[in-house]
Amino acid sequence: MFCPPALLALARPTPQFVSRFSAGLMGRVIRSQRKGAGGVFKAHTKHRKGPARLRAVDYAERHGYIRGVVKDIIHDPGRGAPLARVAFRDVYSYKTIKQLFIAAEGMHTGQFVYCGKKAKLQIGNILPIGAMPEGTVVCNLEEKCGDRGRLARASGNYATVVAHNVDTKRTRVKLPSGAKKVLPSACRAMVGLVAGGGRVDKPILKAGRAYHKYKAKRHCWPRVRGVAMNVSCLSLTPVEHPHGGGNHQHIGKPSTIRRDASHGRKVGLIAARRTGRIRGTRTIISKPEKE
Numbered sequence: 001m002f003c004p005p006a007l008l009a010l011a012r013p014t015p016q017f018v019s020r021f022s023a024g025l026m027g028r029v030i031r032s033q034r035k036g037a038g039g040v041f042k043a044h045t046k047h048r049k050g051p052a053r054l055r056a057v058d059y060a061e062r063h064g065y066i067r068g069v070v071k072d073i074i075h076d077p078g079r080g081a082p083l084a085r086v087a088f089r090d091v092y093s094y095k096t097i098k099q100l101f102i103a104a105e106g107m108h109t110g111q112f113v114y115c116g117k118k119a120k121l122q123i124g125n126i127l128p129i130g131a132m133p134e135g136t137v138v139c140n141l142e143e144k145c146g147d148r149g150r151l152a153r154a155s156g157n158y159a160t161v162v163a164h165n166v167d168t169k170r171t172r173v174k175l176p177s178g179a180k181k182v183l184p185s186a187c188r189a190m191v192g193l194v195a196g197g198g199r200v201d202k203p204i205l206k207a208g209r210a211y212h213k214y215k216a217k218r219h220c221w222p223r224v225r226g227v228a229m230n231v232s233c234l235s236l237t238p239v240e241h242p243h244g245g246g247n248h249q250h251i252g253k254p255s256t257i258r259r260d261a262s263h264g265r266k267v268g269l270i271a272a273r274r275t276g277r278i279r280g281t282r283t284i285i286s287k288p289e290k291e
Contacts, residue, residue, distance in 0.1 A: 028240050033263050040219040047216075049076045052083050052100045053148035054126055054140065054188055055115055060091070061188075065116030070109050070124075071098070078216040080155035081196045084124075086113050102140050102153055104192030115188075123192040129161055129171045130185025136161045138189035141173065145186045152176055152189075156197025159189070226267060227251060242267055 035041045060066040068088040076083050084103040087096050101113075106123045115126040121136070129138065137158045141151040152159040152175065162172040164185065171185045204210050207222075214221035231238055231245025238244040242265055243251045251268070259271035269275060 030241055030264055030267070032267060043218050044078065044216060047077045048079075049074060049083060050100050052076070052079075052102045052140075052153075054101070054142070054190075055088070055099055056148065057146050057188075061116040063117065065114045065119040065127075068099070068113045068115065070107060070111045070113060072109060073103055073107070080199050081153070081194045084113075101190065102149070103195045104139060104190055105195040105197065106192060107195070121191060124190065126188055126190050128186050129173065129183065129189050130164060130169065132161050132189075132191070134161055134163055136191065137193055138173075138191055139194045141183075141189040142187035143183065145184050149188075149190075151181075153194065155194055155199050158193035225249075 055061065055066075058066075066088060068086040070084050071087050072085045074083050074085060082103045084101045084107055086099050086101055088099060089095075090097050104124050107113075111124060113124050113126070114120060114122075117128060117131060119125045119127045121127070121132065129136075129141070132138065137160055139152045139158050140149040141159050142148065143150040151173075154176075157176040159176065160174040162174050162180065164171050169185045170182050171187075172180055172182050174180055204213070210221055226241035226243035227246075227249040229238070229240040229244035243255075246252055255268040256272045256275060257266055257268050257270055261270075
C-alpha cells in the first residue's frame with residue numbers, strides 16, 4: 001500500500017518527542033499540583049448549615065446590649081464543633097433574625113444570650129475583650145474589629161485574656177497554640193470554650209469511619225505515600241511522584257529540596273534549615289534569687 005511522504009512525516013515522531021520520552025520527562029501532574037486546580041480537592045459545602053460568625057456590630061452592641069435566645073443546637077457536616085442557632089429581635093423591622101454561632105461548652109436550648117458592651121460575663125455571652133477581666137477564657141475571637149470571629153473556633157479550643165493596656169486600648173491574648181497576640185480591646189469574643197472538646201481523643205478504629213469523616217470535608221483520604229507510587233518502565237525515572245520507584249520503598253535521594261524548584265519536583269522537606277533528630281541537652285541557667 002502506497003503512503004504519501006507527507007503522511008509518513010506526520011506519523012514519524014520528532015527528535016524532541018523521542019528525547020523527552022526517553023528522558024522520562026513525560027510524567028504525570030503530581031498530587032500537590034492537582035490540589036491547586038481545585039476539582040475533587042475543593043471543600044464539600046453542599047450540606048453545610050451556613051457561616052458561623054458573630055453578629056454585625058450595630059448601635060445596640062456598641063452602647064448597650066441585645067438579647068437573643070438559643071433555639072437549637074445543631075451539627076454542621078465537616079465541622080467538629082456544634083453550632084447554636086440564636087434568634088434575635090430586629091428593632092428596626094420587627095422581625096426575628098436567626099444567627100449561627102459556634103456553641104460554647106455549657107450552652108443549651110432556651111438560654112438567653114446577651115451581646116454587647118454592657119453584657120454580663122456569662123457562658124455564651126459576647127462582649128469586647130477589653131471589658132473582660134484578666135484570665136477570662138474566650139472563644140470565637142475577632143482578629144480585627146468587626147470581622148465577626150476568626151480565632152479559637154475549633155472544638156475544644158479557647159483563648160485566654162492575659163493583660164490590658166488602657167493607654168493604647170489594646171489587649172494581650174494567649175491563643176490555643178500558646179502564642180501571645182496583641183489585639184484591639186474593641187474586638188469581641190464569646191465567653192467560654194468551644195464545645196466538642198476531646199473529639200480527637202476517640203480512636204477511629206476502622207477505615208469506614210475515616211471514609212465518612214473526610215467525605216464530608218474534601219478529597220484528602222486515603223493518602224498514598226510518594227515512595228509507594230509508580231516508576232517509568234523506559235527510563236526508570238519516577239512518573240507519579242519524585243519519590244516513587246525502586247526495588248524497595250525508599251526515596252533514593254535527599255528528601256530536602258530547594259525553594260525555587262519546579263512544582264512537579266517540590267516535594268519532601270522544602271527549604272529545610274536542618275534535618276534529623278535534635279540531639280544534645282538544653283542547658284537552662286536559672287537566675288539567682290534576690291534576697
